[in-house]
Amino acid sequence: MNEIMATGISVLLVDDHPIVRQGYRRVLESQGDLHVVAEADNAADAYSAFKARDPDVVLLDISMPGASGLEAIRNIRARSPRARILVFTMHNEAVLVKAAFSAGASGFVTKSSEPSAVVSAIRSVARGERAMSDDIAHILAEDSLSAGSALDQLGEREIEILRQFAGGATTEQIATHLNLSVKTVQNYHYLIKTKTGARTDAQLVRLAANCGLTKI
Amino acid sequence: MNEIMATGISVLLVDDHPIVRQGYRRVLESQGDLHVVAEADNAADAYSAFKARDPDVVLLDISMPGASGLEAIRNIRARSPRARILVFTMHNEAVLVKAAFSAGASGFVTKSSEPSAVVSAIRSVARGERAMSDDIAHILAEDSLSAGSALDQLGEREIEILRQFAGGATTEQIATHLNLSVKTVQNYHYLIKTKTGARTDAQLVRLAANCGLTKI
DNA sequence: TCCGGCTTGGGAAATTTGCCCGAGCTGCCA
DNA sequence: TGGCAGCTCGGGCAAATTTCCCAAGCCGGA
Incomplete structure (x- = not known):
């Protein structure tokens, strides 16, 4: 993978909605440096695909039916601690964000984010940095100030x-x-x-x- | 609109997630005959955009924050009873589907549907037909065997x-x-x-x- | 190592649900 | 004027669920 795409970032796309995956794929590939090398619509397939393709970044919607997406994060990280997982979901509750990070996610962006923010988050986590969208940062900041929600x-x-x-x-x-x-x-x-x-x-x-x- | 795109179908895209909209736009426009003429991320903007552009089909996610998507359907239909609205959401409860249809929707597809099913549903409602994805039809069929109405x-x-x-x-x-x-x-x-x-x-x-x- | 918290379930009493029923009212229609 | 239909109100009773209390395994931290 690294030899083939020395200048690009390989991405594994995990989301349970086919058209959403197809949309992401087109958005990401129009960037030039991002290559979707595999897709999955559930946690088990995501793990298999990760083992098979060893992508630079996993773009993961944790709100999938069945097994928890957090489980998928832990599974992938257990196998390959260097894996970069960018959680991408519409949920924006602080507890979920914190759970994702403590499960081993490298970043968290919401579906309310601009596509450009998602793309730059992918590049950030591929560089090994931590990334989160503005709304998530805001929520975490507020959460750390106030006594937590119910x-x-x-x-x-x-x-x-x-x-x-x-x-x-x-x-x-x-x-x-x-x-x-x-x-x-x-x-x-x-x-x-x-x-x-x-x-x-x-x-x-x-x-x-x-x-x-x-x-x- | 009709003069400009006599052979195509103009679509208004309503969803509160920018990247999801962008994905849809690319999927739809790759079809050739489908043209996204406007986007909106809330019910009010959807109504304004509808008035301004008079699209052939409104592709609408009813699970938006703020005002109910059902409200948006009713508003649009109240202004223009000929409007074709295709509801596109991940919810698949029978009550919601029936509520959407009785509010004036022409079709209902879930985000679990294949992109091709969504595209053909758009063409169907543009022709004035009713359209729904297989899972929705299944749910409604089961529901209609025992249940009452809305x-x-x-x-x-x-x-x-x-x-x-x-x-x-x-x-x-x-x-x-x-x-x-x-x-x-x-x-x-x-x-x-x-x-x-x-x-x-x-x-x-x-x-x-x-x-x-x-x-x- | 022990403690505390999470996860998973059993058990048993209390309560609610699911579905049946009847009765009193109103309005409507012939 | 009778009769039917539909809403409102509740009883009854078996089945299901809720409410607690308890225990065991597991894991991470002190």
């Missing part, structure tokens, strides 16, 4: 379950997606309610929406 | 109870506010779910929010 008390699994629940998924659907027993999902549901102080499922949905975890 | 099937009391519930009130609180027994409120709750086709409380909250019944 979501800060939640663990990674709890956040994922809350996201799927607030998105309208049933308990069984969540259990299937995450390979958990229904009972465990119910327990998480209860735990999330007590931790956040929500007395009602509706309050939980509103909380998730207010924290940017789900769009309505 | 929100306007609800009586006054049901609407009021849904509003309070989606606002975060507990069953007891609603019962107290409305001077009803808890059992009656529970029965309404159940009735509302069956009438709207919502399988989950969370879906009910999203439905209420999407219909402007509650603000989040």
